[in-house]
Amino acid sequence: MTSEPTNQHRILYHLGDGCEVIAQIGEALNLNHTQVGKAACGLIASGYIERVERGCFQLTEAGVQAVASGVRICGGGSGPTKSIRKPSRNTIRQRAWRAMQIHREFTVPDIAMVVSRADPPKAYKSLHGFLRQLVAAGYVMRTARKVPGTASGSNGFNRFRLIRDTGPRAPVYSHKRGSFHDFNTGKDWPCKQV
Template structure:
């Protein structure tokens, strides 16, 4: 996470140029937070998308069917449609990537369920999709948040 190592292959790592400079300067690298705790710019709200974000951060790969029961335990209407729109926005912004192999479907003629993986875990607050502007707003980036365009 500090950019001093890069993975060459599974189980094999090497120093980056930054890592070599740190070793040459004699600087110590310690465990712990990378940056100071600046506090959250806002408290996360208890929404379907926030709960989905929490589950995505803990999961390796997932489908909308894996996330929906945890994000919407039954009282939200059209939660899966809501999450499909959110996943599409996160994918366009580069936060999610669609994996090439699908999970086997439940019906005989099904193509299967799309699997996703979270590629940008920026922090505890779920990015907010602003449909009217076609962008995401991420409270976890910068001092006051950052706008991420969705192509």
């Protein structure tokens, strides 16, 4: 007994080479606006389609490959997804990424002062890990020059430079993959030593 194809399945196989808006998809497949929107969200989370502009969707490379290989999307529970979550807009790392884009050259205290909201020591620790990963992936480089420290006997603060500015969204690190996923370019950037 074969089950009915899901709305996600129907939309995946309906989309061709171009970009289609919700109304076009709904009319072609006899689905309402809400049905198309929900199914599109699931396909985006799976990495099969992307939103090019508001309400306009097209297949990703993964979506084209899925259609070519005959992938079947069945209904059922929504378990964990293998795709990487898009960064939320107001995390410490997203604010830090934006500050790095503005400053171009910076120290950890420079960025921590800008992005910290409630707990500066926590922000400082989080930024150290984020910068270490960004250096390993080639987004940021540590310069030879240090900035004098504030405590007596301090060796100073390391200075960093942003060298790969790919866009407004902060890259997201995946421990499982050992790489950053860049939502600005759609590419993964492996970390050489994290």
